[in-house]
Amino acid sequence: MPPDTAPLLQATGIDAGYGTMQVLWGVDLDVRAGETVLLLGANGAGKTTFLKSLVGLIEARQGSIRLGGEDVTRLRSSDRMRRGMTYMSELAVFPDLSIEENIRIGAQALGHAHAGARADELYGLFPVLREKRKNPASSLSGGQRKMLGIAKALSAEPKLLVMDEPSAGLSPLFVKEVIRILADLRGRGLALLIAEQNIGFLEVATRVFVLEGGRIRFSGTVAEMSGNQALHRAYFGLK
Template structure:
């Protein structure tokens, strides 16, 4: 992807928090079309708050958020989704609904598009879900729930998929499976923003932003991060 590509997502100077507690302090981050960006940080760094500010679940007290050149800073979450941004939380799915119901809910933002067609495409991508489509999401293993969460998010055919800790609660084996799935999504025109503390996700990243104490401490390519010895020492404890 050419480095001069205009950002699909551009967050500038984002400040946010909860009540009197400020969590984010002037966070800048951008994602280009088709790119995979990793937001790396330990627990408590502010990753979830930042993602929620992007999708409209937490109000940005200062700063601006643009999607495809349009200011979405004060839009409702549903309107941001219709414009092409979907969010996959750590929980990812509705456990008391079936697999098929979860995917259909995710497809509601398609409007007049055919959700049945999209569902068939997703079953081809995740064949294990087709076999269990009438089962409750609560009956799935942790790894299968993550697959369903990704399918649910993809059902709206987003331009940008925002993911909060897709490795949460998974064994190393299932983490590798999630990374394999995400690798397979690359090259399809979909941009990914993945918030993680697991450095294994550097494998699929184009660029990396490191968040600490609500501030961006590093931004650059994976190669540039690999060559930064001070950063490696500071974040050696990240798994």
């Protein structure tokens, strides 16, 4: 990605927290169109809080968030989604709804006809979901639920997909499958921001930000991180 490419997402100086507890201090992060950025950190580092501030589920106390050059810091979550940013939480799906209903909820901003066409396109990417589309999401295996979560997030046709711990609750085999799917999405030009503690996701990353104690401790390419011995010892032990 050329260094002079304008960021699709630019978060600058983000402070955030809950009540009297501050979780983030001055976090800076950017994602360019079509690239995959990994936000790496252990449990409790502040990854979920940061993602929630990006997508508008909690309010940033300080700092700014720009999407496609527009300041979206004070916009509602639904307005950020309409501008091209979609969020996939750890839970990812509505378990009591059918697979088809989950996907159509994700695509509700597209209009009925367009949503149907988008669902058909996603069933092509995830054929196991087509076979089970009338079944409740709760009937799926953990790996299949994660696929549905990705499909649900993609149904809105985002420019940027923000993902919180896509490896959560998965076996190593399904983690590899999720990584394969994300590598394919990257090839389709979608920008990805993935918060993880599983270093296997370095395989699909363009750049890495390391979050520790609510602060960014490192930002750079995967090669630069691998060459930093202190970071390598500290973070490559993450599971």
